[in-house]
Amino acid sequence: MAEVRLVDVTKRFGSTVAVDRVSLDIADGEFLVLVGPSGCGKSTLLRLIAGLEDVTEGQVYIGDRVVNDVPPKDRDVAMVFQNYALYPHMTVYDNMAFGLRMRKVPRDEIDRRVRQAAETLGLTNLLKRRPAQLSGGQRQRVALGRAIVRDPKVFLMDEPLSNLDAQLRVQMRTELARLHQRLGTTTIYVTHDQVEAMTLGDRIAVLRDGKLQQVATPQDIYARPANVFVASFIGSPPMNFIRGVVERIDGEVRFAGGGLSCRLKGELAETAGACLSSGDGHRREVLLGVRPEHIHARPAEGSAVPGETHLVATAEVVEPLGAETFVYVTAGAASLTVRVDPRLAVRPGDRLALTLDAEHLHLFDAATEQSLR
Ligand code: ATP
Secondary structure (H helix, E strand, C coil), rough: CCCCCEEEEEEEECCCEEEEEEEEECCCCCCCCCCCCCCCCCHHHHHHHHHCCCCCCCEECCCCCCCCCHHHCCCCEECCCCCCCCCCCCCCCHHHHHHHHHHCCCCHHHHHHHHHHHHHHCCCHHHCHHHHHCHHHHHHHHHHHHHHHHCCEEEEEEECCCCCCCHHHHHHHHHHHHHHHCCCCEEEEEEECCHHHHCCCCCCEEEEEEEEEECCCCCHHHHHHEEEHHHHHCCCCEEEEEEEEEEEEEEEEEECCCCCCCCCHHHHHHHHHCCCCCCCCCEEEEEECCCCEEEEEEEECCCCCCCCCEEEEEEEEECCCCCEEEEEEECCEEEEEEEEEEEHHCCCCCEEEECCCCCCCCEECCCCCEEEC
């Protein structure tokens, strides 16, 4: 078994708490993506699992074994870094074989494993080249190959694609997904890139200031973010927030804020209702969250005024991206980002009627910023 288990893991560098009581179970064969802003502790967490840093408190398990005191080379993990760290004077073949030779693996076995990995990664014709004679993408594939030939229990990858240009990144991302499907090796993958996180991860773990914020499938993180931080971090452009109150008026649960006043429906009304006392008059300060893709825009009639179900907004900045257009608007006190159909041909200054998709609204407590769900 190659599950990885972190139990209350803390890492301090002097007074800096880089990782703060993180507990996390990564299943055998799972692809877990670690995301978070710069300095949140992603690389440190990976280095703790690899054994390149010592844990200050807590336990790291690989399989059934606590590995806190096991040196990196005996943990049976392979790490892939963003700077490929290839040996420049060695051929691709020798770069891939090096780790196995150090481990005194028999020659035939090394040859078999290197050729198999080269085949998997499309490197067979490049085995005699040196790193200087390779493109960035090919070098990164050699770095992956070096990890694969070891057939480790766990892959640890620290932004492995971040030195590649946009097109190669996309290509390598697909290759990584295919590789994981084929090998099924437990993988922990650090990235800044949302698309990588959403497309590669069986689950995503979001870190902030060394603390775990939420661990869930990409769909769940997107649809049910645990707090304002996760809601803003996952999704591009980020979720919009409208500050306001929820209150019960004539038995209805309503939101009012940023020029919007609307009745909440379905699950959201139940959630909001549950945190209000049963009588009229009680209110709670909240942030209403809505993603740019869950706001529907149409041209506003000349005399349009905000209504029960819509906002009237003015387009400030228009960003056409081809398949979709993002429009930055002001609507009363609120500034919002809206995804619109490019065929609407919105121009700065245009007035838009915006309808929020009632099925896809989020409510967060204004003070704690935690989801009310
Ligand atoms: P980035 O995305 O920028 O690579 P990260 O999320 O990987 O950031 P870490 O490199 O894990 O962040 O750093 C977490 C915190 O620990 C930071 O505040 C960093 O300054 C600090 N830190 C990391 N390594 C050391 C070290 N060797 N000595 C002291 N502080 C460190």
